[in-house]
Amino acid sequence: MAERIALITGGSRGIGAAIAEALAADGYDVAFSFASNAGRAAEVADIIRAKGRRALAIQADGSTIDGNRAVVAQTVAAFGRIDALVCNAGTYPYGLIETMTVEDIDRALTLNVRAVMVETAEAVKHMREGGRLIYIGSAFGERSPFPGISVYSATKAALPGFARGVARDLGPRGITANVVQPGPIDTELNPADGQAADVLRSFVATGAYGTVGDIAGAVSFLASPASRYVTGTVLTVDGGLCA
Template identity: 50%
Template sequence: MSRLSGKRALVTGGSRGIGAAIALRLAQEGADVALTYERSADKAAEIVRAIEALGRKGVAIAADSADVAAVKGGVEKAVSALGGLDILVNNAGIWRGGPVSEWTLEDIDATLAVNVRAVVVASQAASAHLGEGGRIISIGSCLAERVVEQGATLYAMSKAALIGFTKGLARDLGPRGITVNIVHPGSTDTDMNPAAGAQADAQRAKMAIPRYGKPDDIAGMVAYLASEEARFVTGAGFAIDGGVNT
């Protein structure tokens, strides 16, 4: 596959889980890929080696998404290492769950800093480098559109904010030929939410297709949105959730 031949991509939070699958899929499609990570240096290096084994350039950048300077710096380092930027995938995110009575101010601030502010800051920084055919793709959540369980309010709020951001930014950047879209995963088998976890059966019970998704399921949609085939798709959201929101 070479739909992304010659393209240069940055995937935030790309050292593991869905982010790692996206980084590898973009490389398989022909893109050179930079990825950011916070603590998983060894895993990030592993993904870079896998990207390089595909004949593409891979770059790992240490950047805490809660740190505005690090987010901006991550974009600039990716641009410098790759010689430009065509695709930004805002994947980094955190989960802080529990009832509203138990939230701390730190929980609220951390969730908004990583799940919302970092997306806005990275997109703003990347937009200065994107040209005609540029792509901004954010990873949201099926909970952004329908909250199907208790204790997910804070996370759902943060991901719902990305829907409005995506729609507005699509309007702002559309005249430059840049598309902006969001992908909403459902329960996906990662170390953060394993298919064999304690809450897995309860999550499967809510789905039309009662099984967990795979990170590659999300990566496939991202690769499509990053490609020329999706040139007329913008401001849109795509649920990959096994029908939990059906």
């Protein structure tokens, strides 16, 4: 896939960084956003360039509409268009619903739902036939196996509905929209040897955490020509947590 452009939000670490590296290996030039860690962002950009692809790291505030628009605008300014948008950035609010403040709820909706909608609306203005929209949801959007994740689950449950609507909107243009739903994935924020790891594993059919490569592989497929007839659906990569 020569001269294809991907934009990934939240691409400087964990799942986002793995997706950036995978799409670069697939032949995409990659722009990605990050919140604050410029050093980590530079490392990911170097890995992308080492694969022979162009890289652009964009610092942006994903909690603002201007920040959501800026990542799209800067990508288009540098590369001319967007062929794949991967919305990965977000937040994980944890706590019983009676402990959630209005500010907690608003922040979760802003980062996990509104940002995805704004970035999609902006990106598709610069997307041609064959474009790909991929939203990183969560298996917890389908199943809430323990207390404390009601707000998070609600925000992630919104993404499949949005993807189905967008798939209808953009199907005539040859643009697809899908959701990848990870289960427990071994990252810095959710390590496989962390305090909650044994509890999380107990909900998974395989009894194991997944890797960032498992999610990157799913995104790689959905961003490829092989997925041209897949749209408006959810690919759950959760080791059977939702089984």
